[in-house]
Each structure stands twice: as structure tokens, then as C-alpha cells.
Amino acid sequence: MRLSTRFRLTLATLPLAVTLSLFPLGAGAGTIDVVLVKGDSLPDGPGTLYYLKGPALGDSGQLLINALLDTNSFGIQDVAIYRGGVGTPLVSVARTGQVIDGEQLLSTSVSGSAINALDQVAFSAKPDARGSGNGLYLFDDAIGARRLAGPGTPMPDSAGGSILGFLGIGLLNDAGQVVRSANAGAGNALLSVDGATGELETIARTGQPTPDGPGTFANVGLSFSLNDAGQVAFSYNVTEGGVFTDVLTLRADPTASGFDLIEVARSGQPAPGSSGAFVSSGGAVINANGNVLFTAGLDVATTGTPGSVNDSGMYLYDDATGLHEVLSFSGTSGLFRSWQPPRLNAGGQIAFQGTLRGAASSADEAVVLFEEGAARILAREGDLAPGGDGYFWGFGTNSPIALNDAGHVAFRGDLLGVSGSESVLVRAIYRYSEAAGLVEVVRAGDPLLGSTIAGVDFLGNADLNSVGLNASGQIGFSFALEDGRVGAAIWTEGDGGSDPTVAITSPEAGAVLGIDEILVEGIASDDGAVAGVAVNGVAAVLASTGNPDDPAEVTFSAPVALAAGENTLEAVATDDEGNTATRTLVIEYVPAPEPLLCDANGDGAVDRFDVSAIFAARGSNATGPDDPRDANGDGLITVNDGRLCVLQCTNPRCAPTSP
Amino acid sequence: MPLPSLFAALRDARPRPILGGVMVLLALGAAIAAPASAVTIGFAPGTQGVALGDAAQVDLVFSDLGGEIISAYDLDLTYDPTVLAATGVTFSTALGDELFFESFNAVDLSSPGVVDLAQLSLLSDADLAALQPGDSVAVATLYFDAIGAGTAEFGFVFDEFNDVKGLGGGVLPIVEEPGSITVGSPTEAPIPEPSAALLFVAGAALVHRRVRWRCW
Numbered sequence: 100m101r102l103s104t105r106f107r108l109t110l111a112t113l114p115l116a117v118t119l120s121l122f123p124l125g126a127g128a129g130t131i132d133v134v135l136v137k138g139d140s141l142p143d144g145p146g147t148l149y150y151l152k153g154p155a156l157g158d159s160g161q162l163l164i165n166a167l168l169d170t171n172s173f174g175i176q177d178v179a180i181y182r183g184g185v186g187t188p189l190v191s192v193a194r195t196g197q198v199i200d201g202e203q204l205l206s207t208s209v210s211g212s213a214i215n216a217l218d219q220v221a222f223s224a225k226p227d228a229r230g231s232g233n234g235l236y237l238f239d240d241a242i243g244a245r246r247l248a249g250p251g252t253p254m255p256d257s258a259g260g261s262i263l264g265f266l267g268i269g270l271l272n273d274a275g276q277v278v279r280s281a282n283a284g285a286g287n288a289l290l291s292v293d294g295a296t297g298e299l300e301t302i303a304r305t306g307q308p309t310p311d312g313p314g315t316f317a318n319v320g321l322s323f324s325l326n327d328a329g330q331v332a333f334s335y336n337v338t339e340g341g342v343f344t345d346v347l348t349l350r351a352d353p354t355a356s357g358f359d360l361i362e363v364a365r366s367g368q369p370a371p372g373s374s375g376a377f378v379s380s381g382g383a384v385i386n387a388n389g390n391v392l393f394t395a396g397l398d399v400a401t402t403g404t405p406g407s408v409n410d411s412g413m414y415l416y417d418d419a420t421g422l423h424e425v426l427s428f429s430g431t432s433g434l435f436r437s438w439q440p441p442r443l444n445a446g447g448q449i450a451f452q453g454t455l456r457g458a459a460s461s462a463d464e465a466v467v468l469f470e471e472g473a474a475r476i477l478a479r480e481g482d483l484a485p486g487g488d489g490y491f492w493g494f495g496t497n498s499p500i501a502l503n504d505a506g507h508v509a510f511r512g513d514l515l516g517v518s519g520s521e522s523v524l525v526r527a528i529y530r531y532s533e534a535a536g537l538v539e540v541v542r543a544g545d546p547l548l549g550s551t552i553a554g555v556d557f558l559g560n561a562d563l564n565s566v567g568l569n570a571s572g573q574i575g576f577s578f579a580l581e582d583g584r585v586g587a588a589i590w591t592e593g594d595g596g597s598d599p600t601v602a603i604t605s606p607e608a609g610a611v612l613g614i615d616e617i618l619v620e621g622i623a624s625d626d627g628a629v630a631g632v633a634v635n636g637v638a639a640v641l642a643s644t645g646n647p648d649d650p651a652e653v654t655f656s657a658p659v660a661l662a663a664g665e666n667t668l669e670a671v672a673t674d675d676e677g678n679t680a681t682r683t684l685v686i687e688y689v690p691a692p693e694p695l696l697c698d699a700n701g702d703g704a705v706d707r708f709d710v711s712a713i714f715a716a717r718g719s720n721a722t723g724p725d726d727p728r729d730a731n732g733d734g735l736i737t738v739n740d741g742r743l744c745v746l747q748c749t750n751p752r753c754a755p756t757s758p
Numbered sequence: 759m760p761l762p763s764l765f766a767a768l769r770d771a772r773p774r775p776i777l778g779g780v781m782v783l784l785a786l787g788a789a790i791a792a793p794a795s796a797v798t799i800g801f802a803p804g805t806q807g808v809a810l811g812d813a814a815q816v817d818l819v820f821s822d823l824g825g826e827i828i829s830a831y832d833l834d835l836t837y838d839p840t841v842l843a844a845t846g847v848t849f850s851t852a853l854g855d856e857l858f859f860e861s862f863n864a865v866d867l868s869s870p871g872v873v874d875l876a877q878l879s880l881l882s883d884a885d886l887a888a889l890q891p892g893d894s895v896a897v898a899t900l901y902f903d904a905i906g907a908g909t910a911e912f913g914f915v916f917d918e919f920n921d922v923k924g925l926g927g928g929v930l931p932i933v934e935e936p937g938s939i940t941v942g943s944p945t946e947a948p949i950p951e952p953s954a955a956l957l958f959v960a961g962a963a964l965v966h967r968r969v970r971w972r973c974w
Binding site: 711717745746748751752 | 829830831832854859860862864876877878879880881882883885918919921923926927929
């Protein structure tokens, strides 16, 4: 049984007439499917949604929702994780009080979930029987939720000890591999867990010697990136003699015997493309090809105080060419004076939020797509936003921006000047693609579920593979409505304004009909699929034409009642993207004339032939209430009727109306 | 009320709820003037005597018309079939000339003792009023053979099929005036007194056209 609310809303943006952007803004359309909204019943027990975080959107279109519920267990509010998509039921992944592998989950401990293309979900939860540490769990449809590791699980490396609890947020790739930091007692460890077998491996651990230089790893950072091949990019502090000395950016490659660590960059190392050296690095991300992108602080002795960070750069490492500069603040490619952690896709495209150089203040933010050596500004503070209502004011903190391998860039934008207001910020979500340009996905003020959206949010952390943008360009987002409800929804791109086609084949335009109900027939098609056709509001029956050249082509038919006079027939076809096309035509319904009283011979006139017929039939009973001979309606044919009809004659003396 | 509306009202009156029917009847009441008084139907001569084997004729006369007209009628005139045998009817042109498509006339003598005669004018009320200027009008002459001794009293059967129409198609209330033919032996046949009615319709009798047997 489907428990989520389904709601489809077609959005469209218009091309902008004026823009400061460096590329044309496109027109787009999409549908919004609400997966869960406050008030919906839940699949795993009583209550409803109270608040939510995320959501993350898997590549199959499944939305992962961390939900705070309006029910209580153990004296505090319950939490739960749900998964649902367009046309699929909402599934409970985990919930407070649920027993997994014999352990009951406590409240407030279900968090940090991630979803992969197989719709598996990795999450952490705190079982009541294992102290305060979080366990690591995996959910899939075949087995359900199971515990992979947690407090008490022995560490898999020679340093020994056991896990006290998992930290931060885990990553889950399409191979079912989970990577997560854990408290390993004396320091932290970055662990890899095989979701199928539960086998653990240590990627790096406090106290472990660095692979290519002096020192040992200090505390393990919580920021890392994982690709589907199992490679992990991360940054780590190095300590020697209890003193932090360097910062390392590394890539861990899985092998049959564990992980090989490759130093990508290290403090003090000369920065390529610059006269300076690395001081710090962070925000490392890895793509499907194993390329690692990170940002670094530079010490450029000629431009600043030696030993301090006086420049910054963005660097890419690949196995073929090694390390090279992508952008720097001071270099010839420098357009920026700051940036937030970038994203990297398999095609080498880079997306990030930056502040433009030359701005008088730090308030000249932009969303940038860097490819083939050139930076393209997708949106910039002060630009008129797609749709024309409002100007970009900012793009949020905590990097609400995402990039997928198809080159889609999704980000959150805050607008000012919406509908003439210069003092109210309105939050919106946008998506850029090469084909459609920049389109508005959803914004505060849009109607939804009979209310109005008060706010939207989007998950786009750089080092998470569970973000609000999936591989096909769908966007998952959370929303709050003005009526107090909150929920999560999926936006699916339309077909770029390509509307379906529809034609009415019967009746013909201008037809004059003598019946009060007709079967309207026609044909419709689309470059995707025809979702439905309504004729004057009546859902039509669809049937494929079997046209091999147009597999989406369908015939439709629907009965329509007619009113006397002109009738407008309106056929509205809707495609699977929510686009519509409408065709209308006008026909006329001329009701069959009621039998004319006294018109015994039915020739449309009353004359002596009719009177003669009535006179001849006098003394008999009328055939019924519609017997035209029974002028006075008494059920009898008499001279009374004859005389009444004489007075009704079309011509004087009841002369015939035709020879 | 215009006639088309009147007819629509008539038709609509049938299935309508009672309130609608009342309204229609009220409308009809306004449209159809009721006669000031009943119309008398009688004979000229009112009584007469004929000898057995002789032929007799009598005029059918409507009188006391006042402002009314005779626009149609369907009558079953009864008589003693052992005394008389109806042989024919001729219609006057008071309701129009059938030869000029001004009326339909019909007679049925197939039932002994009954003369079923009907006439339906195709003329307007105004035309009929012009044709019926006086207070009485003779509409037909009935012919009999005297076949048995005795007195044959005339009567009428007024029922749902037999009545008389006046202005606007209204049904006229009728008062019957007695009439009879007495058949005696040839030597005993009474000599009838000419009645006033006969004097009124003498001219009309001259324009009788023909007897038409009901044949459709």
C-alpha cells in the first residue's frame, strides 16, 4: 500500500531577456513528486513526520529521508529512516524501537544514512545494549536491516583493539562498500566495510606511518570521498613527536591484501603552476576514474609572509599526469578570491561556489562550472534568476551544490527582490545542464499540496556520495509549507518544453450532430510517453497504435455529453513529464425536434393533411403522450383535437405547406 | 396568449406537477372565452309526421349561439330504428365548403338507430363568425325513410368522443331540444306545423351539397 502522498506539479521557467551570466539561461520543465509529507501515515507504525533532514537521492530515483517523528519512545521523539520514490511505496529502513539482530534501537541515534544505486542504505544507530557508540548498519530489500559492525567489533588491523563507535557520516558505493570513520580507542580509524560479508579493513589509523614520508597519522578526519571502485580520497594530519607537522592528501586504492595509500600532496611540497608550496589541503574528492581534486593553501614567498597561507589553489591528481593546478587565486587563471570545497565528476568537470576576484567585498558569490580549462559562471550574485522574479543574493553555506557525471549542476540559491520585495530572502533550487541551461527547480512561493512553499533545501555536501542530485539529474529536496507541513519531494526534469501532440479525429470540426452524446476520438503522441488524455475533463481510454515509427503514439476516446447549440471539445494530452498539449474544436448539436403537435404526418408543418388524419382517427385512443394528433393531451383523438389543430395550422385554412 | 404558446402549454400540462398544471389551466382560462350560456341543439322541424314508406328529412340546428360559433362537432344522433332508417346527410356550408377544402365532413350510418356525423371546419374563428352571423345555424340535413309506424324521438350521445366546439376550440355546453318524427299510416300521417327553426334554415337547406359517406 502506498503511503506517501503523490503530487505532480509542472514547473516551467521562461528564458530570460536580460542576464549577466556568461551563458544563456534555458527554459525547462519538470514534475515534482512528493514522497513524504507531514500528515502522511507511516509504513512502520503510528505517527507522522515532524521534521526531516536531507534528503539524499539515489541513482535509481529512491529518496532517503532522515525523519523526526511526532511519536515518543524512551521519553523523547522517535526518529526513522524512510526510502521512497516516484510510484514506489515508502519503505521503512529503521525506526526507534526497532529490533535489529536482537538489539533494540534507541531514539536519536538513527542518522548518517547513505543510499546507492542498488537502493541499499547504510546508516548508523545506537543499540541500547552497547554503550554510547553508534553501530553501522546496512539495509537492502532482500534482507532488511542488519548490523555490519559497531561497539565491540574488533579492529581489523594489527594495532588491535575494538571499535567504540562509528563517527560522522558513512559513504556507500554501488558495490555495497561502506567507508566510515570510527573511534578505535587510541585515536581514530578510517574503515572500509564490505556490505555483503561484513568484512572490515582499515584504510588508515592514528599512529600508522605515512606511506611516503616521515611521521605518523594523527587524528583521522571525518571528510573523505569514495568512488564505486572502492578508492577513497581523504586528508590527514601528520605528527612527529607529538607535534603536527604536515597535512597529507591521499588516495587509498583497494587491493587483495588491503589498501595501498598514495600521497597526492603534502605540506611543503612545491605546488605545480606556482612558485609557492603547499601549506594545507582539504576537501578532497575522487571521481570514478580515481582522479582526486582538492583545495590547498599555498605559501608563496614572493607575495606574502613566508610560512603562512597567502595564496590558494585547486589541484587535480590523476595517475597519468600526476598533480597539476586547476585554478589559483593569484594565477593567470585566477578569477576568485575564495571558494568552497569543489565537486568533480567522471568527465573532469568541476563545480564549486566561489567569490569573484575584484569584488569590493566578499559578497560577489558565483556558482561556477569549470571544464576544459575555462570557468563558466552559472549563476552570480546580482543576476536575474531564471523565471525573472528575483535576483540571486547568495548560494548558501555548507556548500549546497552538487555535480553528477552527466554534467548536471544543482545548487541552492537565495533570491532577493522577488515580486518587488527588496527585504525578503526567498530560497530556491536550480539545476544547470548543457541541454537545458539553468532552470528553476522549485522555489519558495510555489504552490504545493494546496499550500505554498515557505522554504526548500537541498543536500550537496562535497564529500558525500549521497546528495540531492542523482546520476540522471533528478533532484531530491525538502520543503516546508506555509501551512506548517514539511516534506520531501523529487523533481524530475521535463522534456525541455517538448509538449505532446494531440489531435481530434472524430468528430470533425464544424460537424452538426443530432445526438446528445458522442464519442470523441483522436490520436496523441510524445517524444516520451503519453500519460493521459482528457476530453472535456473526461479521462480518455488510451490504446497504442502500434506504430513502429512512433512507439508512443496512442489513440484515445472518451464520451462527451453535448448541450444544444455549439459545443467546444477540448482534448488535453499530458506526457510523462507533465507537459500538456491542448486541441479544441467546435461542433454543433441540433436536438431532434420534438414531434410537432398536430403534425400527424411528421412533415414539419400543420396543414389539412394533418387535420384530415386527425379527423379520420377521431373516436380512437391516442398512441401515447407524444401522439401529435392528441392536441389537448386527453389521450383521445376527437374533433376537439382537430379543431385545436386547425387553429395551429401553418397556413390559413390549413392549406398545405407543400404540393 | 399566442396560439403556439397555448399549444405548448397544452402539451406541457400533461406531465407537469400539479402546480404547473394549475398554472396552465389558468392560462387556458384566460385564453379561451367561456360561452355566456349553453348552446341549444335541435331540429327543424322539431316534430313532423310522415306516412309509412315515405321519406323524411330534418335539419340539425344550433341555436342560442350568442357570440359563439360552431367550429366543429362530432355527434351521435339516435333514433328508433324500427320507425326510421337513416339514408343520408347533407352538410351546410356554415362550417365551410368541403369542396373548397374549408371543412371535413363525415357521416356513418352503419349502425341502425345512430347517425354518426361530424364536421370540422378549417376556417378561422373569424371566418366562421362571418358565416354564422345569426343566433342559430343549421349545419346539416338528415334524411330518413319511414319504415315502421310509431314516433322516433331524436337524442344525442354526448361523451368523451362526441361534443361541439366553439370559439378558440373550446367545448360548448349543450342543451338538447327535443325532436321527433312520427310515422303513421299513409292516411294517418300528421301534417306538421312549420317551426320557426325551419324558417330560419330554409335558405341553408337550399345549399346542401351532397351526402358524403364516411369512407376514410
